[in-house]
Amino acid sequence: MITNLIGKSVLVVEDNDKIRHLVGLYLKKEGYEVLEAKDGFEAKRMIEQYDPCILLLDLVLPKISGEEICVWLRNDLKSQMPIIMLTAKASEKERIHGFKLGADDYIVKPFSPGELMVRIEAVLRRTASRCNKISFSGLTIKPLKGEVKINGELLDLTNFEYRLLHVLMQHPDQILTRSQILSYIYENNEKTVTDRTIDVHIKNLREKLKKKTKTEYVETVRGMGYKFVGNQNYINYF
Structure with missing residues (x-):
């Protein structure tokens, strides 16, 4: 698994x-988060809703062609979303x-x-600054913007809730004790809350x-701590 790319979303x-x-x-x-579209119309909707890290785009598509999608992305949306074209041409x-x-x-x-x-890995390395986010099963956090979205909708969190979720999503499928979580949140040991808080x-x-x-993202591991369930199953949002 390419650990530095975990949680990066790809629209196919x-x-x-x-x-x-x-x-x-x-x-x-x-380890990628996968979204799907089977025609150009669905592709446009998915791009607007989920803002994927990279687009794998067939040129010959029903309803709206891949070429039209490219023009729309670059000229209308002014987006720098990286695109890899998949074509028989x-x-x-x-x-x-x-x-x-x-x-x-x-x-x-x-x-x-x-x-x-x-x-894909090479293109994402070149465009890493654009996609500073982590996505799992429809849940996306963007550290540079300080925002969290579920299936494209903004989630209103307190500052502590946001930092807590960020820590958990950075360590998918790993059990973190309360003390570990606090040490990540308060790097200088300036704790203002107790472990039980x-x-x-x-x-x-x-x-x-x-x-x-309905997705259960945070799992309690009795006697140990908490774990973010980074579901790596094949995701289809339709």
């Missing part, structure tokens, strides 16, 4: 169900045209999943999350 836009599913499985294996002229539309990379079908993963904040955080979704 591909009308071929088999290819879309296969790409999603490999992305999941490498292999000529030099067509590749140059893709780059002119705003693609960051271009991979020709059929392609190996291994090569695709390497290309964590329980109250966890309870409030859970209640706010449950109002937006």
Whole structure:
């Protein structure tokens, strides 16, 4: 698993169900959050709602073409969202045209999943500053903006709840004791709450999350502490 990319969201836009599913499985294996769209209309909706870290875009799509999506992203939204085009069009002229539309990379079908993963990682390294966020199962936190969203909707949290969630999401599927959580939140040991106060904040955080979704993100591990359940299953939001 590419640990420095855990929680990075990828939108796969591909009308071929088999290819879309296969790409999603490999992305999941490498720790990415996967979103899907099978046509250009769904792709636009997913982009506006979830703002993924990177877009894997087939050029030949129903309803709205991949080329139109590129133009819309770059010209209308003024977005620098990285785009890797997936296409059967292999000529030099067509590749140059893709780059002119705003693609960051271009991979020709059929392609190996291994090569695709390497290309995704390379593009994300170059554009890391754009996607400073962590996403799991529809829950996204953006540290630079100080905001949390569930399925695209803003979640109103107190400052402590926000920092608590951030710590947990940075350590998915790891059990953190109350003392560990406090040490992450108060790096200079300037603690203003006791260990047991964590329980109250966890309870409030859970209640706010449950109002937006049925997903149980925070798990209590009896006698040990708490764990953020970073569900790495293949995510399909439709």
